[in-house]
Amino acid sequence: xxxxxxxxxQNPIYExxxxxxxxxxxxxxxxxxxxxxxxxxxxxELQISVITTKRAYEELEREGFIETVPGKGSYVSGxxxxxxxxxxxxxIEETLNEVVTxxxxxxxxxxxxxxxxxxxYIEVI
Amino acid sequence: MDNILKIKNLKKSYKDFTLDxxxxxxxxxxxxxxxxPNGSGKSTTIKLIMNLIKKNSGNINVFGLDxxxxxxxxxxxxxxxxxxxxxxxELNIIEMxxxxxxxxxxxxxxxxxKYVKEFELSKKNKIKTLSKGMKMKLSLAFALxxxxxxxxxxxPTSGLDPVFRSELLDILYNIIQDENVSIFFSTHxxxxxxxxxxxxxxxxxxxxxxxxxxxxxxxxxxxxxxSKDLLDNDTRREFVSIKETNFGFEALTKDIIKARKxxxxxxxxxxxxxEDIMVYTVRGIV
Numbered sequence: 118x119x120x121x122x123x124x125x126x127q128n129p130i131y132e133x134x135x136x137x138x139x140x141x142x143x144x145x146x147x148x149x150x151x152x153x154x155x156x157x158x159x160x161x162e163l164q165i166s167v168i169t170t171k172r173a174y175e176e177l178e179r180e181g182f183i184e185t186v187p188g189k190g191s192y193v194s195g196x197x198x199x200x201x202x203x204x205x206x207x208x209i210e211e212t213l214n215e216v217v218t219x220x221x222x223x224x225x226x227x228x229x230x231x232x233x234x235x236x237x238y239i240e241v242i
Numbered sequence: 243m244d245n246i247l248k249i250k251n252l253k254k255s256y257k258d259f260t261l262d263x264x265x266x267x268x269x270x271x272x273x274x275x276x277x278x279p280n281g282s283g284k285s286t287t288i289k290l291i292m293n294l295i296k297k298n299s300g301n302i303n304v305f306g307l308d309x310x311x312x313x314x315x316x317x318x319x320x321x322x323x324x325x326x327x328x329x330x331x332e333l334n335i336i337e338m339x340x341x342x343x344x345x346x347x348x349x350x351x352x353x354x355x356k357y358v359k360e361f362e363l364s365k366k367n368k369i370k371t372l373s374k375g376m377k378m379k380l381s382l383a384f385a386l387x388x389x390x391x392x393x394x395x396x397x398p399t400s401g402l403d404p405v406f407r408s409e410l411l412d413i414l415y416n417i418i419q420d421e422n423v424s425i426f427f428s429t430h431x432x433x434x435x436x437x438x439x440x441x442x443x444x445x446x447x448x449x450x451x452x453x454x455x456x457x458x459x460x461x462x463x464x465x466x467x468x469s470k471d472l473l474d475n476d477t478r479r480e481f482v483s484i485k486e487t488n489f490g491f492e493a494l495t496k497d498i499i500k501a502r503k504x505x506x507x508x509x510x511x512x513x514x515x516x517e518d519i520m521v522y523t524v525r526g527i528v
Binding site: 160 | 273
């Protein structure tokens, strides 16, 4: 698992960690039951504060991606992949919703929109 | 939360300087950076915590005990690192250790040996022959070899090069792997030490400006840059202070999210470093 922190990014550091750990779970670089580094050792590795890593882990816990057993450490919890996929699908749905609303405002037909989408789908790698 | 150090309404007056009504806490297991310009009262505060000078009023609690009533008990568990060298220069490291060791109940020779080796200190050389960085490491080795729970450092990096500062950072990260230990250090701001701090306490002219988590500070403060026609009575109010030049302005805001809305597409908005925050805040108070 790689975690790369950017200091110039607009996103807070804890968010960058959360996103990257989620991506690692999605890519199955880490899977159910895998042990995550301790909060303090991760802070040391990334050269950031303990509070920041703690916050990232708390966020991941809250969203159900990891579980923390006091005194033992944090583990990747099960069924994450489906959870993330579902969330991302919902995201796509919401974005498409916006596109549809905007298209209707411009009187764009479904065919025209489909054509546009097809083109984009092929173009974007 | 368990606070390892509690300072409440602390006051110390000198003829031309007053440390006024200072209040802040250091949580167990955390790292606090203590920042402020020269003469803001950082060293005075540290001397008060160490009970080296007498306060006029207020409370200082270390490990839950009053720091002047329980001076000896408390100091057993504090590792203190000064900016200046307080060793006998003519002695070598072992001789110096033999002087300091009897003062500490929790002294651990094995630990000391480990640090001496890790810091690559030569035991036989006289202390006066050590470089500034080496003396700093020696101070740290002493501070860390008696099971201290609170490490207090007064300007630990002043006059040290970036390579050494980064080494010190690694040492500090190793120390805080033990979640019972807290670190409190004063600094003029060095971006490398900024990384490790969980909390930042900022004082200016003897008064507290803020004591907050670093994340909170970094996520809220921001620097806005743009052309001067963006400035009017309303927008000026958004800033702590503004630096205007012939070619535009730069200003510090406490609310970067609001600034992003106001100046969207018009100015450049960047994260503020602690250094920016310190410089603009001090300027704003003047």
